[in-house]
Amino acid sequence: MEFKDYYRTLGVSQNASDEEIKKAFRKLARKYHPDVSKEPDAEQKIREINEAYAVLSDPEKRAAYEQLGHGYQPGQEFRPPPGWDTGFEFSNRGFSSSDAADYSDFFAELFGHMGAGRASHAHRGHAQRGEDHHAKVMLDLEDSFTGPTRQISLRLPQLDAHGRVMLVNRTLNLKIPVGIFEGQIIRLAGQGGPGLGGGVSGDLLLEVHFNSDSRLRVEGRELHRVLPVAPWEAALGAVIPIRLPGGSISVRLPPGSQSGRILRVRGKGIPANPPGDLLLEIQVLLPAADTPRAKQIYEDMARELAFDPRRGE
Numbered sequence: 001m002e003f004k005d006y007y008r009t010l011g012v013s014q015n016a017s018d019e020e021i022k023k024a025f026r027k028l029a030r031k032y033h034p035d036v037s038k039e040p041d042a043e044q045k046i047r048e049i050n051e052a053y054a055v056l057s058d059p060e061k062r063a064a065y066e067q068l069g070h071g072y073q074p075g076q077e078f079r080p081p082p083g084w085d086t087g088f089e090f091s092n093r094g095f096s097s098s099d100a101a102d103y104s105d106f107f108a109e110l111f112g113h114m115g116a117g118r119a120s121h122a123h124r125g126h127a128q129r130g131e132d133h134h135a136k137v138m139l140d141l142e143d144s145f146t147g148p149t150r151q152i153s154l155r156l157p158q159l160d161a162h163g164r165v166m167l168v169n170r171t172l173n174l175k176i177p178v179g180i181f182e183g184q185i186i187r188l189a190g191q192g193g194p195g196l197g198g199g200v201s202g203d204l205l206l207e208v209h210f211n212s213d214s215r216l217r218v219e220g221r222e223l224h225r226v227l228p229v230a231p232w233e234a235a236l237g238a239v240i241p242i243r244l245p246g247g248s249i250s251v252r253l254p255p256g257s258q259s260g261r262i263l264r265v266r267g268k269g270i271p272a273n274p275p276g277d278l279l280l281e282i283q284v285l286l287p288a289a290d291t292p293r294a295k296q297i298y299e300d301m302a303r304e305l306a307f308d309p310r311r312g313e
Helices: 006-010 018-032 042-056 059-069 097-102 105-111 141-146 231-236 292-304
Strands: 133-139 149-159 165-175 185-188 204-210 216-219 222-229 238-244 247-253 262-265 278-284
Touching (some): 006 018, 006 042, 018 042, 042 059, 042 097, 042 105, 059 149, 059 165, 133 141, 133 149, 165 185, 222 231, 222 238, 231 238, 231 278, 247 262
Parallel strands (some): 133 204, 222 278
Antiparallel strands (some): 149 165, 185 204, 216 222, 238 247, 262 278
């Protein structure tokens, strides 16, 4: 996917005010409008101009774009890093998935999940509920088991008095529900956009994602883990202790287990309702033959065990 320099497309600087961006857009729109322009690439140009304006005229999209765009050149290969939009508080206005055909893959990749719908307005004398806001938050997997209260910081892009984008920070104390899982939404009533005409405020919808864990992988309510075992544990069977965020458990390894075997421990995944399962992938690890005694044991095994791992090939 190629990076797009929206500032260059509109011919404005990165410090351009909202009014300067509007003037540049209107000038280019008149020049390249397909109904009046004689330029051979007018149709493609107007699409690029409309896309650039859709980003730079919206404080939320512009702030997100500026965070990602430092150091990239037009046409350079670009992939947004995972979790780049964590902590951004977006409103419900603007781009929706049905608009995807009107924009480039670059635009859709960055802004396709910022929320659908348009801002609504109160009629004179009528109260209008405020917009819902959306944000992505990162939690530790342990939080799903313990249900703590966490302090989270969000950044809400706005225009300052000069029409330039700024980020307003706010901090919230968030009570994490026990059993919360990846992708679940926490709704905070009244924490979204202000109402119009005396209407109530909208809600803040927080989409939960987990920080990476060195041992556990999360899929929905399931937890996945590679379980290293010694050759004698795999051959003879064993009871193996396993540490989980919610405490330690013991798992019985059946005799004759091989690498790649999956053990399912029911109810030991995310403690949701219903709880998920824990899936353990067996990985048999061999001790090194790095001492005379260890080498002798391997030589005895090779001599006394009638074992050919390539039998049947």
